[in-house]
Amino acid sequence: MKELALMKGNEAIAEAAIRAGVDGYFGYPITPQSEVMEYLTLQKPEERTGMVILQAESEIASINMLYGAAGTGKKVMTSSSSPGISLMQEGISYIAGAELPCLVVNVVRGGPGLGTIQPSQADYFQATKGGGHGDYHLIVLAPASVQEMADFVDLAFNLAFKYRNPAMILSDGLIGQMMEKVELPPQKERVTTFDQSWVTTGKTDDRERNIITSLNLDPDRQYEHNLKLQEKYKNMEQDVMFERIACDDADFLLVAYGSSARICQKVVEVARGRGKRIGLLRPQTLFPFPTREIAKLSRRVKAIMSVELSAGQMVEDVRLAVKGKVPVYHYGMMGGKIHSPDDVLHAVEEKFMGGF
């Protein structure tokens, strides 16, 4: 029997976390994602599954609690919004360096600085290119519906433990605040099924001591460590995820993720209604990025437009994939203002004019 609910995206993340058998959540409130911790607290997950919910004194404390708890092999997560995620970057870099699995949710708001509380996608660079110091990447998932907000929690932990790497769900105020029908995942037992050979929960006689650190003073060892990390990031390509919408016969291609992808779906519907052959490629993972798929499509379409709530960030990765074969444009509003389907449609008509 399907268990349906009408929920906000933020609430769906919280409910899915309890059901995924997450052991701990450490967070600090910030709009537009405060519902995550509000919902968790109201649900009393300490009674439902034994999950720990802790409001830390700051985002910096939360991420370091995550670092410590992740080192014990537990499934742990935090959530915040742009300025809070910036505060966490030191910790995230350490966690990536120490190769620990965990989940960080960023419900993005307009920036830079304290910015606004309205939706934005301007944290793409920060999420996909590292964000903190050093050569590292997060696994980045981009839900475009409340259903995916729920589904991507378990997926994020599976990938995080598979690669021993922090994962991020990159959402925004639009997907976080809206309500949709969601089919809730079944309740999992709060017991780990992942490899625990590396965890630091006490040395046993039959093995060497496990060490979790991001410090390697010897440059040769740090070099080896970096090679290993790079190899891991390359392997992640096998887990790339995307959705193709009306791409098969498309003359023009939109590339958009998350909230912008929803808006672009409407653009495709309207344009197709007018006989214009437009398709949409929707990355569900931003790292790994669907570079190959975009390269493949670029051999068939006349032009591509990346639509993002930013000054143009993902468009750089689209251009790298396309390698100049066809024109690649950017369209997007900034600072918390949301482009409507009409706005995008106008931009599409203007840029793809020759083809219309």
Place this chain on the structure above:
Amino acid sequence: MTEEIIIAGFGGQGVLSMGKILAYSGIMQEQEVSWMPSYGPEMRGGTANVTVILSDNRVSSPVLQSYDTAILLNQQSVDKFESMVKPGGLMIYDPNGITRHPERDDIRIFQVEAAAEAARIKSPITFNMVVLGAFIRIKPVVDLENVIKGLRKSLPERHHHLIPKNEEAIKRGMEIVKEARLTA
């Protein structure tokens, strides 16, 4: 079927909860639904609005610039959203407190004196249900039976004793809604 609806009014009029009940009703009717509120600074300025989409297909954009139906409950909302109703679309408004009435002649305009009716049945808080009744009478995109089921899902159990009162308000709205006569 896809119905794109904007509901707008003052904070406290039950705009968001009316949208939520409508969305739940859609789920009961096995539709795809989305509910997108204005939040943040806009809301704190005293007006609230919510976009509700009911559809037999997957819902695309939750944010829109034109609507099949606008349900407008104060002057600011009439001023802001009248022009955003699709030609041939529907507007329902409560004339209470309205000094500049809607003027378009390419859409269908209905009045529901919901504030007055809710006061008359001595249940001012069911104001939004009177409005909802008016809407499902003019555009039966969801059945009354599913609206009642939606109410049951949407209201916390401790408020379930209020459901008959809400049902009465919905039925009153269905009865009193009337086509607005435009005065030139």
